[in-house]
Amino acid sequence: MDKMKLETWNLTSKNVEKLEALFPNCIIEAKGEDGRLKKAVNFEMLRQMLSEDAVEGEEVYDFTWPGKKAAVAEANKPTRMTLRPCPERSVQWEHTQNLYIEGDNLEVLKLLQESYLEMVKVIYIDPPYNTGNDFIYKDDFSASKEEYRAQGLFKNTDSNGRFHSDWCSMIYSRLLLARNLLARDGVIFISIDDHEQENLKKICNQIFGEGNFLAQVVWERAYAPVNLKKHFSESHDYILCYAKNVAAAACNGLPRSSEANQRYSNPDQDPRGVWKAGDLSVGPVVASKVYEITTPGGRKVLPPNGYCWRLDKKTFQEYVQDNRIWFGPQGNNVPSIKRFLSEVKQGMTPMTIWKYKEVGHSQDATKRLKELFENRAYFDYPKPVELIKRCIQLYADQESLILDFFSGSGTTAQAVMELNAEDGGERKYIMVQLPEKCREKSIAYQDGYQNICQIGEDRIRRAADLIAEQYPASEFDSGFRLFQLDESNMKDVYFTASEYAQDLLPDLAFNIKEDRSEEDIFFGCIIDWGLPLTYACKTEWIDGCKVLNYGKDALSACFSEGMTECVITYMAKKHPQRAVFLDVRLKSGAQKRNLLEIFNTISPQTYIKVV
Ligand SMILES: C[S@@+](CC[C@H](N)C(=O)[O-])C[C@H]1O[C@@H](n2cnc3c(N)ncnc32)[C@H](O)[C@@H]1O
Known part of the structure; x- marks a missing residue:
């Protein structure tokens, strides 16, 4: 019986496998730190394979900084952390397709790698801009757990000698992982300002490929100058936009504004409808x-x-016959071409300057958020809902999955819900947010919010209520399943059993941490098996044992003590695709053989594992 791995893939070895498929001659065997042989890349050979000329001594153009290699290693390093379900803090746990995940996004992105591989249509992120006051995450998991918790966040001030490097490393590892989640026709939008725009663009060129650059949008975020500024009062941010694959991405265009449509009229009562006069000369x-x-x-x-x-003589005559040429009301004007609204492209091609009149400005966003919270200011600098709605609208369809892994106050979740309420769509979201503590002096803290996740979750609830009031007939998904990132459900012995003497093992056999529930273990297995986190969960009691079922037939589990043949038979008769049990509950070899035999007879296709 296979054992659940409960540790994400080592992405380095996966990458080596992918390279091996392309360039088998570049893969060698080398001794690892543990003395065992493992596959490694012969980089000299690989470089040679990718170059038409000899590469010896060649200088290459590369954007780099101290810590870049460690950032790649950090992204590839497997994680043993897990996501613990919190149904009591979720909204409509049973039915919703939305996710809210509390925790450091680096670890969360690693955990989502298999379940959401190439499934996200639009990623919008608004990372800390590195203004000199931002708290950013120190990815140092070699520190002890206590140290890790204490030092997780640090204020990246410009007196830090690695000010830009630390930020670059932070974003690089996360974007590397996020790219895997983007669908083939997916697109990522990243908000940024002048502090890191230059570095971010170079990083994105490396990760997504220069050829997949779509635009650097300028968003007019302020409507009036700050007169205290000595030189310039910056009134814009950037939104960098990259496709996973420019050939596959399709822009939906912007919905035609009523202002644009008002330019069309029908002075000659043409049965083809309203039209606009276009220049005939060129x-x-x-x-x-x-x-x-x-x-x-x-x-x-x-x-x-x-x-x-614009037209040759013959085509011009055809246009006249078809009443497509306009000579003015008296028939004496310079001729023009009639452009019918029904024949123009429905989505308007977006331009790269987004004005606040179209998508809102920063103060407006703060005001709208305050209004949701009885005029209390709980979160600084949220983005306008309309701004994020535009990003989503441009590249998502009505069923798309949208991801924001720096979700802050949850604006992206509100944008998704609003779009669904407006057009009856079924877009889904995944929000990821670090439970960054609220400052004790902040209004949020004084009103009982201890961290930003609590603000974000409450914002989503309040926004959902407001949208439901505004669109009473809509059945948009207003819920979310909440998960918390935590250390593994398993004690260390689970991963290191081979290091213990055999006679010690029975004492260590119950390898699950005491504070973990059966649902925690169940979701640990769901992630390990790469299943999405929003399938229906159904609990049944059979012969006094708890049987957990996931989706129609995706996974069935029983972790109860005293599991009888009747329970196993019941589970097998449901023909689940996968089944999982606790190793420690299957006391003897005979019991294990019996379980396998029952499944082999009734449901041979079920893949069985133990934890
Ligand atoms: C600029 S804010 C995003 C604001 C958001 N767009 C809004 O409209 O509310 C960036 C957020 O990223 C969060 N953050 C920073 N580092 C993080 C990490 N490693 N994992 C998850 N969230 C993180 C911060 O706590 C902050 O709330």
């Missing part, structure tokens, strides 16, 4: 397209100097 001159046109009123017209007509 430069530079093409001799064959310079000809005289006689208007219905008898006036003779030529194109202006340096221009010709």
Whole structure:
């Protein structure tokens, strides 16, 4: 019987496997630190394979900083952490397709790698901008657990000699992991300002590929200058936008504004509907397209100097026959082409300057958030909901999964819910947020919010109520399943059993931490098996034992003591695709053989593992 791994993939070895498939001659065997042989990359050979010329001594253009290699290693390092379900703090746990995950996003992204591989259509993130006052996460998991908890967050001030390097390392490892979650036609939007824009763009060029750069949007975030500023009062942020694969990504365009539609009218009552007059002349001159046109009123017209007509003579006549040329109400104007609204592209191509009149500004966002909380200011600098709605609208469809792993006050969740309420869509979200403590002097803390997750979760609840009031007929998903990142459910012995003497093992046999529930273990297995976290969970009691079922038939588990043949048979008769049991509950070899035999007979296709 296979044992659950309960540790994410070592991405380095996965990457080596992928390289081996492409360049088998670049893979060698080398001795690891434990003395065992493992596969390694012959980089000299790989470099040679990727170069047409000899690469010896070649200088390469590369953007790097102290700590970059460690950031790659950090991203590839497996994690033993887990996500613990919190149904009591969730909203509509049973039915919702949305997720709210509390914890450091580096670890959470690692845990989501298999369950959500290439499943996210749009990622929007708004990481700390590295202004000199931001708390950023110190990815140092070699420290002891206590140290790790204490030092997790540190204030990255510009007196820190590694000010930019630390920020670059922080974002690099997270983007490396996030890219794996993006669908083939997925797109990522990243808010940033001048503090790190330059570095972020270079990092994104490396991670997503320069060819997948879509735009660097300028968002007008302020509407009035701050006169105290000595030189300039910055009034914009950037939003960097990259596709996973530019050839696959499709822009939906912006919904046509009523302002744009108002430019269309129908003065001649054309049955094809409203239209707008388009210029018939165009430069530079093409001799064959310079000809005289006689208007219905008898006036003779030529194109202006340096221009010709857009249509050749024959096509022009066809257009006249089809009533597609407009000579003005009296039939004597310079001719123009009728452009029908019904024939123009429905989505308008977005431009790269997003004005506050279209998507809101920073103060507006703060005001709207305050209004949700009885005018109390709990979160500084949230983004406007309209801004994030635009990012989502441009590249997501109505069923897409949207991810924000620096979710702050939860604006992205509100944007997803609003869009769904407006158009009946079923977009889903995953929010990830560190339980960063609220400052004791803050209004939020004084009103009982201890950390930002509590603010974000409450914001989502309040926004959902407001949207439900505004769209009473809508059945949008207003819930979320809440998970907390925590250390492994298993005691260390689970991972290091081979290091213990055999006679010690029975004492160590109950290898699950005392404070963990059966549901904790169950979700640990769900993640390990790479299943999504939002399937329906059903608990049944059979013969006094608790049987946990996941989805229609995705997984079945029983961790109860005294599991009888009747329980095993019951489970097997449901033909689950996977089943998991506690090793320690299957006391003898005979019991294990019996379990396998029952499944082999009734449901041979079930994949069985033990924890
Ligand atoms: C600029 S705010 C995002 C604001 C958000 N867009 C909004 O509208 O409310 C960045 C957030 O990222 C969070 N954060 C920073 N480091 C993190 C980490 N390692 N994991 C998860 N969240 C983190 C911070 O606590 C902060 O709330």
